[in-house]
Amino acid sequence: MLSEATGIARSKLTKGLQDMISRKTLFRAVAAVAALTLAAYEPALAQTATETTAEAAEAVAGAVEAGGVPQEVQFIFNTMLFLIGGFLVMFMAAGFAMLEAGMVRAKNTSMQCLKNIALYSIAGLMFWIVGYNLMYDGVDGGYIGSFTWFTHSEHAAEDITYAAATSDWFFQMVFCATTASIVSGAVAERVKLWPFLIFVAVLTGVIYPVTGSWQWGGGWLSEMGFSDFAGSTLVHSVGGWAALAGCILVGARAGKYGPEGRVNPIPGSSMPLATLGTFILWLGWFGFNGGSQLALGSLGDASDVARIFANTNTAAAAGVIVAMILSQIMYGKVDLTFALNGALAGLVSITAEPLAPSLLMAAIIGGIGGAIVVFAVPLLDRLKIDDVVGAIPVHLVAGIWGTIAVPLTNAETSFAIQLVGIVAYGAFTFIATLIVWLVLKATTGLRVSAETESLGLDAVEVGVEAYPEFGVGSQRM
Structure with a gap:
């Protein structure tokens, strides 16, 4: 999110909207834009424009010359960015599902x-019940918001403040769900279903919102000047720390x-499924980073979103190429999984600051992210930490790198404060999630039985096999 913002995204949308122009003026402005468009392509049709439309066009032109855009128009475009960015990030849920299904x-x-x-x-419900207000309501430079839920307004259609908060709630909720998705793949193939979902409820309802309040909610790290534009640390490393704690406690897969x-x-x-999932995540990342501009109501905002898109794509592409080259050098062949995770690591790396870098710097930042994957995966294996999809190298290690790299291109930040934020998020998240994992291990148990692990969780825990003609059920026929 923007370092100069208060951290409360909805305040950027609602500021000054109390004296916005009327709906009638908006209609006239839109009509003026339509008339001007017709004038460019169909002069004969443009001649039939009404006097009212001409007056509206003149009014809009005057507003633009004065450096302003009608506030209701700004609100519409800002909200549209939140909603489009939000459903792109929601589509990342499908990307995670396909990536994990293939891996x-x-x-x-x-x-x-x-x-x-x-x-x-679960994330959608928990962020409504407690998460959103815990992250944004009344933080005021502190460490936590309020334990209240996000409620409807009786006059939602007329309440501009509520409308702004609603689009922001949706946008922030899908980020919350992304954090939980990171954990899912790392602890796959040996964790019980219900204990994992209980963990997700705590992570999305309490742990993630508390850490998010420190920066995006206007908390203590925001006051210090810590910068994380779209969540290399707030989303990705938080999910990575939670995954690391889970992998350590649950242990490696048998064999x-x-x-x-x-x-x-x-x-x-299925490598085709994993590749499809990676492309879906890559696409969704444009909403992840671009939507974090939080505004599309001016020429400057539109230009910034375009710049963010270009840098995001360049970092991912560089991550792929670097991972492929290093894989060839180190192992004598190109490993597809390194290439896929190289793309994701490049994306995670640029997420902390996707606006300030040049395209060259974006490529360098993303390329280093791709290199991190190639070196971190064997390191985890030496430590006997079994991460099925490579979530820890991609989201935790590359997330730390991306956050450290912010001062390389953003002169308003410092390495010292960035390190303070990284350590604070790491210590709190790892300890908090470790406690939750330990409580679940002592009560419900975390790991499935050896027999269940051997037969497969589809047949025993889910009851629906993805490929029944090749699974346990076919062997009984």
């Missing part, structure tokens, strides 16, 4: 699909690590 074994595919649609739904440090690769079931 796990066939016998666990339905479980990953179920977890992803369930966690998105993943052998004696004397041997690593036994466990191939995924």
Whole structure:
């Protein structure tokens, strides 16, 4: 989010809207735009424009010359950015589902699909019940908002403040769900369904909103000058820390690590699905980063969103190419999974500051993210931390890198304050999520039985196999 903002996104939309122009004026302005468009292509039709439309065009031209755009028009475009950005980020839920479905074994595919649609739904409810206001309501330079839920207005159609908050709620909610999606893939193939979903409820309802309030809610880190434009740390590293705590406690999949440090690769079931998921995530990232501009009501905002799109795409592309080259050098072949995660690491890396860099700097930042994946994956294996989809290298390590890199292109930030934010988010999130995982392990248990893990979670926990002709059910026929 913008470093100069108060952290409360909805305030940017509602500022000054109490004296906005009337709906009639808006209609006349739109009619003027239509008339001017017709004038460019159909002079004969333009001659039939009414006197009212001509007057409106003159009024709009005067407003633009004076440096202003009618406030209701600004509000419409700002809200449109929030909603379009929001449904693009929502589409990332499908990307995570397909990526994880392809990276796990066939016998666990339905479980990953179920977890992803369930966690998105839980995030949607928890962010309404407690998360949004905990993140944004009354933080005022502190550490936490209020434990109240986001409520409807009795006059929503006429209440411009409520309308602004509603579009912002949707936009922020899908970010919250993304954080939980990161955890899902890392602990796949050996975690029980219901304990995982309980963890998701706590993460999306309390832990993520509390950490989000520190920066985007106008909390203590925002007051210090910490900068994280779209969430390299607030979203991605928070999800990465939660995933790391889960992977440590639940342990590695059976057969993943052998004696004397041997690593036994466990191939995924469908690389086409994993590739599709990566492309969906790449597309959704334009809403993730572009929507975080928080405004589209001026020429400057529109130019900034375009710049963000270009930098986001360039960083992802550089991440892919660097990961491919390093994979070839280090292993003698190009590993598709490194290429896919290289794209995602490039995207995560540029997310902390996608506006300020030049295209060259965006490529450098994203390329380093791609390199991080190639080096971090074997490091985790040496530590016997089994991360099925590579979520920890992509979201945690690349998220830290992207946040550290912000001062390279944004002169208003400092390395010291960025490090303070990284350490604060890491310490709080890892400890808080570790406690939740420990409580679940002691009460409900986290890991499925050895027999269930061998048969596959689809057959035992879900009851619907993704590929029944190849699964346990077919073997019984």
